[in-house]
Amino acid sequence: MNNLFGEVSNRVDRVFKSMIFAAAAGAAGIAALFFFSLAAFLLLQVWYGTLWASVIMGVVYAVIALAALITVLVLGRKKKPIPRTQPAPKPLWQDPLVVSSALQLVKSMRPRTLLTIAAVGAFVAGLVLTGQKNKPTDKP
Numbered sequence: 001m002n003n004l005f006g007e008v009s010n011r012v013d014r015v016f017k018s019m020i021f022a023a024a025a026g027a028a029g030i031a032a033l034f035f036f037s038l039a040a041f042l043l044l045q046v047w048y049g050t051l052w053a054s055v056i057m058g059v060v061y062a063v064i065a066l067a068a069l070i071t072v073l074v075l076g077r078k079k080k081p082i083p084r085t086q087p088a089p090k091p092l093w094q095d096p097l098v099v100s101s102a103l104q105l106v107k108s109m110r111p112r113t114l115l116t117i118a119a120v121g122a123f124v125a126g127l128v129l130t131g132q133k134n135k136p137t138d139k140p
Contacts, residue, residue, distance in 0.1 A: 037057065044053035106114060 041053050041057050044056050047053075048056070109117075
């Protein structure tokens, strides 16, 4: 149990250290962006004047923001899920409940009744199977 606690403690410690280093790197990146922007503005102010330096810096930041927006929109698109069709229902003879119920019914009947039902079932099945082939089709 002590080993488990030590392992969890080490992992939590590594996570917190990583978060602190990531925050420090983010702060350093923001400071670097500020100073590079200040240097670019001062250079543009010397070349073009204060008004045009401000306009140029505004356009540059607007282009950066637009590129970030386009990136977020492109990466944020979710693929449309493929609509799943419902699987076809299983035939009744593959349902275990129906099969077991039919077997119980057969066990409870007399042999003469079973022969009558089987003969009528075979006759109906023969009519159904042969009835579709012999129908004349009306052709205009």
